[in-house]
Amino acid sequence: MSEDAPKKTTRKTRAMTLADVRSFLEALARANPNPESELHYGDPFTLLVAVVLSAQATDASVNKATAGLFAAAPTPAAMAALGAEGIAPFIRTIGLWQGKAKNVAALSQVLIDQHHGAVPHDRAALEALPGVGRKTANVVLNVAFGEPTMAVDTHVFRLGNRTGIAPGANVRTVENGLVKRIPADLLREAHHLLILHGRYVCKARTPECWRCVAAEWCRFPDKTLPPRIKPPKPCNPA
Numbered sequence: 265m266s267e268d269a270p271k272k273t274t275r276k277t278r279a280m281t282l283a284d285v286r287s288f289l290e291a292l293a294r295a296n297p298n299p300e301s302e303l304h305y306g307d308p309f310t311l312l313v314a315v316v317l318s319a320q321a322t323d324a325s326v327n328k329a330t331a332g333l334f335a336a337a338p339t340p341a342a343m344a345a346l347g348a349e350g351i352a353p354f355i356r357t358i359g360l361w362q363g364k365a366k367n368v369a370a371l372s373q374v375l376i377d378q379h380h381g382a383v384p385h386d387r388a389a390l391e392a393l394p395g396v397g398r399k400t401a402n403v404v405l406n407v408a409f410g411e412p413t414m415a416v417d418t419h420v421f422r423l424g425n426r427t428g429i430a431p432g433a434n435v436r437t438v439e440n441g442l443v444k445r446i447p448a449d450l451l452r453e454a455h456h457l458l459i460l461h462g463r464y465v466c467k468a469r470t471p472e473c474w475r476c477v478a479a480e481w482c483r484f485p486d487k488t489l490p491p492r493i494k495p496p497k498p499c500n501p502a
């Protein structure tokens with residue numbers, strides 16, 4: 265999930281009120297009633313692998329790689345049998361592919377050895393898998409098991425701070441703030457709503473505030489105006 269550095273602002277965003285947090289997210293939900301991950305997967309195992317592969321890579325590049333990989337190895341047993349050397353040719357186009365190939369082979373083997381070949385519905389067990397950190401565990405718990413977790417990637421971290429929903433200096437502070445301040449009934453889908461809003465509207469360098477459906481509740485003090493359209497040059501009379 266590579267991203268340009270955010271545009272510097274001199275003014276600080278004030279924290280959003282809890283009522284406005286609800287209104288902000290409900291506005292995003294009205295515009296996008298069925299927010300979903302853009303990673304392609306078929307079950308908890310392929311979701312887990314796709315998320316592990318997505319570190320510092322775009323979802324589109326991961327989807328290109330996993331189309332062939334999941335056809336060749338759709339289960340932990342098949343993936344472990346493929347091994348790191350067999351996985352590598354499928355994922356060479358994405359960043360950090362050597363380490364990721366080793367991790368995917370190793371985590372598949374752990375699933376077979378310790379979890380009867382299934383992805384565990386348990387944070388500690390997920391985070392004990394090779395290549396799986398808190399963010400990946402949060403995505404799997406949220407998407408595969410319906411848990412109200414908040415995975416903080418570059419987009420969610422930026423939005424938490426920029427909008428005022430949950431300002432914080434580090435990822436864990438923002439995660440804790442989001443979990444605490446987002447209403448329970450919106451928390452599960454808020455994960456996707458914030459990622460997609462950050463990817464397509466509230467972009468890193470220049471947020472497109474003029475077309476933001478939640479601008480009314482956002483506390484960002486430097487909201488952007490629409491780009492100016494140059495008037496057409498007058499025709500020279502013959």
Ligand code: SF4
Binds near residue numbers: 471474477479484487
């Ligand atoms: S108003 Fe601008 S800064 Fe605020 S959420 Fe929308 S796009 Fe982002």
